[in-house]
Amino acid sequence: MKQLLTGSAIALALTASGAFAEDISACLVTKTDTNPFFVKMKEGASAQAEALGIKLNTYAGKLDGDVETQIAAVESCIAGGAKGILITPSDSRALAPVVTQAREAGVLVIALDTPFEPTDTADATFATDNFLAGELIGQWAAAKMGDTSKAKIALLDLNPSEVSVDYLRDNGFLQGFGVDIKDPKDIGDEDDPRIVGNDVTNGNEEGGRTAMENLLQKDSGVNVVYTINEPAAAGAYEALKSMGLESQALIVSVDGGCPGVQNVKDGVIGATSMQFPLLMASKGIEAIKAYADTGEKPMNSEGLDFFNTGVELVTDQPVEGIPSITSEEALGKCWG
Amino acid sequence: MSDTTPAKKGQDFEHVLDKSDRSVASFETSQRNIIERLQSALHGNPTLVPVIVLAAAVAVFGLVAGGKFFSAFNLTLIMQQVSIIGILAAAQSLIILTAGIDLSVAAIMVLMAVIAGNLAVYNGVPAPIALIVAFVGGTVAGLINGFLVTKIKLPPFISTLGTWSIFFALNLWLSGAQSIRSQDIDANAPLLKFFGQTIEMGGARITYGSILMVLVFAVLWYMLNKTAWGRHVYAVGDDKEAAELAGIRTDRTLLSVYALSGFVCAIAAWASIGRVGSISPQAFYEGNLQSITAVVIGGISLFGGRGSILGALFGALIVGVFQSGLRLAGVDVLWQVFAIGWLIIIAVAIDQWIRKASA
Numbered sequence: 001m002k003q004l005l006t007g008s009a010i011a012l013a014l015t016a017s018g019a020f021a022e023d024i025s026a027c028l029v030t031k032t033d034t035n036p037f038f039v040k041m042k043e044g045a046s047a048q049a050e051a052l053g054i055k056l057n058t059y060a061g062k063l064d065g066d067v068e069t070q071i072a073a074v075e076s077c078i079a080g081g082a083k084g085i086l087i088t089p090s091d092s093r094a095l096a097p098v099v100t101q102a103r104e105a106g107v108l109v110i111a112l113d114t115p116f117e118p119t120d121t122a123d124a125t126f127a128t129d130n131f132l133a134g135e136l137i138g139q140w141a142a143a144k145m146g147d148t149s150k151a152k153i154a155l156l157d158l159n160p161s162e163v164s165v166d167y168l169r170d171n172g173f174l175q176g177f178g179v180d181i182k183d184p185k186d187i188g189d190e191d192d193p194r195i196v197g198n199d200v201t202n203g204n205e206e207g208g209r210t211a212m213e214n215l216l217q218k219d220s221g222v223n224v225v226y227t228i229n230e231p232a233a234a235g236a237y238e239a240l241k242s243m244g245l246e247s248q249a250l251i252v253s254v255d256g257g258c259p260g261v262q263n264v265k266d267g268v269i270g271a272t273s274m275q276f277p278l279l280m281a282s283k284g285i286e287a288i289k290a291y292a293d294t295g296e297k298p299m300n301s302e303g304l305d306f307f308n309t310g311v312e313l314v315t316d317q318p319v320e321g322i323p324s325i326t327s328e329e330a331l332g333k334c335w336g
Numbered sequence: 337m338s339d340t341t342p343a344k345k346g347q348d349f350e351h352v353l354d355k356s357d358r359s360v361a362s363f364e365t366s367q368r369n370i371i372e373r374l375q376s377a378l379h380g381n382p383t384l385v386p387v388i389v390l391a392a393a394v395a396v397f398g399l400v401a402g403g404k405f406f407s408a409f410n411l412t413l414i415m416q417q418v419s420i421i422g423i424l425a426a427a428q429s430l431i432i433l434t435a436g437i438d439l440s441v442a443a444i445m446v447l448m449a450v451i452a453g454n455l456a457v458y459n460g461v462p463a464p465i466a467l468i469v470a471f472v473g474g475t476v477a478g479l480i481n482g483f484l485v486t487k488i489k490l491p492p493f494i495s496t497l498g499t500w501s502i503f504f505a506l507n508l509w510l511s512g513a514q515s516i517r518s519q520d521i522d523a524n525a526p527l528l529k530f531f532g533q534t535i536e537m538g539g540a541r542i543t544y545g546s547i548l549m550v551l552v553f554a555v556l557w558y559m560l561n562k563t564a565w566g567r568h569v570y571a572v573g574d575d576k577e578a579a580e581l582a583g584i585r586t587d588r589t590l591l592s593v594y595a596l597s598g599f600v601c602a603i604a605a606w607a608s609i610g611r612v613g614s615i616s617p618q619a620f621y622e623g624n625l626q627s628i629t630a631v632v633i634g635g636i637s638l639f640g641g642r643g644s645i646l647g648a649l650f651g652a653l654i655v656g657v658f659q660s661g662l663r664l665a666g667v668d669v670l671w672q673v674f675a676i677g678w679l680i681i682i683a684v685a686i687d688q689w690i691r692k693a694s695a
Contacts, residue, residue, distance in 0.1 A: 203618075204618040209613060237518075
């Protein structure tokens with residue numbers, strides 16, 4: 001079945017576009033073509049590439065976690081003589097060998113959104129500070145609750161692979177909320193009694209709903225719900241609503257997609273951390289152009305091992321001491 | 337050749353016959369040991385295995401996970417959680433009974449949900465018409481698979497592997513990879529969420545979707561067992577050439593099976609909108625494999641022509657019971673996946689063993 005998946009995935013994914021017109025070519029390899037986040041990223045990269053006269057080939061895995069297709073895509077980029085590769089790795093570790101191979105071939109590799117492990121596997125990382133994104137919603141939830149001793153926390157994560165974006169957001173949220181997170185790279189190793197449990201959602205509504213039902217099953221008193229992204233949050237809300245519990249729980253999330261921001265406006269999601277995929281992609285293309293022209297590689301943000309493309313808290317119920325923007329303002333900046 | 341025992345009565349060379357069995361020729365019926373009898377009983381009633389496994393699983397998890405597992409709330413939640421995969425498994429069963437396989441069931445379902453949602457929520461088409469379009473679309477999608485199998489003579493595996501990708505790509509194109517929000521569906525086309533409504537009795541929460549799943553199985557069971565069409569489906573699955581020689585129009589039967597399967601996928605599409613709340617182009621990506629899992633665990637033979645469609649219902653419930661039980665027992669997600677893997681292997685191994693039964 002695995003082979004079967006891969007076979008068809010490659011068939012679908014390797015629909016790279018265009019001919020070799022310009023001198024500089026670059027590749028964009030995203031996790032999927034299905035997530036609006038990556039669709040936006042592709043838009044940002046394509047627009048910037050056109051502006052700078054770079055030939056851009058885009059590839060995507062068929063679903064989140066589709067490592068094989070991404071490896072094949074990177075190999076095609078090396079073979080195609082790309083000057084630089086922008087990639088959102090589906091697996092922070094599994095893609096390291098092929099990325100190393102690309103760098104040895106003189107290709108500039110920039111991780112977008114999801115850092116590699118170790119981070120210096122790639123030449124640079126342009127990403128949201130996912131830990132900070134989690135921390136902001138954690139702090140917001142704690143401030144909103146006031147007395148957090150009676151909190152009952154449900155954690156809706158991405159998938160069993162525990163990729164970096166998954167543990168960074170999860171642990172960031174817990175730290176912000178005031179929970180001892182133990183190993184910051186491990187999900188679910190906390191022993192705080194306020195945590196009801198973790199479950200996985202695959203980042204979509206169906207998974208979010210099922211995971212929320214499962215955790216409510218463990219404890220129907222859940223009153224704080226962390227979600228890996230906004231579709232999962234929408235699913236969690238449906239589960240709560242179906243049991244008449246939607247008013248007891250604060251739902252927080254990360255992403256800043258337009259439907260998610262709309263859900264903040266409608267009161268489904270309490271607060272979400274917005275990230276900026278378009279900026280990641282356009283900065284990435286600029287960096288490839290600079291590298292092609294001068295051989296210069298991009299620098300990290302100060303104090304971080306990546307270039308921070310920023311994050312903003314979106315909520316209509318602002319709290320003291322945590323800067324945030326309203327959903328109305330956010331609708332003008334959201335992606336997807 | 338030669339008897340080494342010395343002869344006792346002169347030249348009576350037939351004395352060895354005294355040692356032979358004197359009973360009249362008969363069928364072995366009462367002589368078989370208990371295992372053989374079990375094998376034969378299972379051969380006659382292929383649904384028996386999943387029923388036993390389901391009962392045993394419920395009992396074991398009831399003991400391990402305690403009262404939380406056995407609550408009416410949890411048991412109805414399991415029904416709710418398996419309802420979509422259950423309906424897909426019904427569609428899958430139809431195909432597998434003809435010795436085929438359908439990798440595109442979930443893709444058809446998601447595509448039809450997206451079509452209905454796009455029409456009703458974004459384009460102002462009345463919800464009933466949007467649903468009719470989805471039902472027609474599902475049937476046509478099934479017919480495409482059937483056409484590839486019967487007219488172009490492609491193996492079902494290949495046909496549906498191809499259409500899986502095609503339907504998935506169309507789904508992404510139509511939806512722009514964006515979910516349709518629950519609130520927008522409520523505002524514009526609440527009918528799409530019809531099957532998300534629940535009937536509450538005590539702690540039990542039975543959704544219309546769960547009832548729909550049972551109804552789909554009941555109707556298909558009747559069609560397969562009580563109509564000529566149903567017997568033709570089994571005959572084609574068991575031995576297509578023999579069925580053809582017996583006067584069954586096999587291609588026409590196959591086409592009807594694929595069309596019906598596509599129609600059932602469209603039913604699943606409607607139910608899935610109620611279940612999920614929103615319409616997500618990314619949900620149920622592995623629905624095809626999960627439906628095959630339910631069918632196989634339900635004791636329907638992948639070689640066609642054997643097994644009851646009700647088995648698929650039990651198969652889906654077994655998966656749901658295992659996941660719920662393991663979860664409540666605090667077992668990590670990956671071990672749930674592990675357990676389901678073993679279930680598949682054991683189920684098919686049992687099927688192979690039963691097939692060797694003498695009668």
